[in-house]
Amino acid sequence: MENVSAFRAFVEDACRRAGVDESVCFDLKLAVDEACSNLVVHGYKGRQPGPIGVSFAREGDEIVIIITDHAPPFHPDDAPLPRLDAPASERRPGGLGWHMIKQLVDRLEYDSDTENGNRLRMVKKVVPLQNG
């Protein structure tokens, strides 16, 4: 989990360099935290902890973050939908990570192959950089 904090610090630093405003930066840090925490808690559960890679790029008016791992594949579409309208007594802890990621970014793409492992691509639109 300490590594997840390091990924968050990486995203914060990259956001600053890319001129991304603080609220977008908060969303991206949270999305990366949730995705990586899921890998630590679920993806690599019961096996040797494997590598997790996080890359950050600004492509025009989009921020593209790619998270790579070698855990068993888990497609975001397969994540169960949390019952957000259920009363507290019926709410289950957990299950919120993917729901939040889907709210925090504009686009998610996922692919997986035996050689390169899994690749989650998260895209968020940002305000274009101002000239001058």
Next chain:
Amino acid sequence: MRIVVEKRGRVAVVSVEGSVDGTTAGELTAALHGQVSGGARDLVIDIAGVDYMSSAGLRALLETVKEARKQGGDLRPAAARPEVLRVLDLSGFTSILQVFPDVDSAVASFPA
């Protein structure tokens, strides 16, 4: 993360500063549960100093509110920053928790 507990009448005000994430949520859960098991079932969590909260923090709140309500009490967050309030909102927690703009109104919301 830093946690300070202060009693205001029957209400325990738990003030939290820093980031509530996968590394710190366990400590927060322990502190909140310690209050409930020690008999303080009416809890306000002052999160003015929380600059970051992930779903791990939400789990700490959910587990505590369930426990507090079982005892006839409640857990009421107060003074959330806009980003943290948004996390509570996105996760549907603003519909299961009574959220207050400041600590005083949260404390006053409990019966004297």
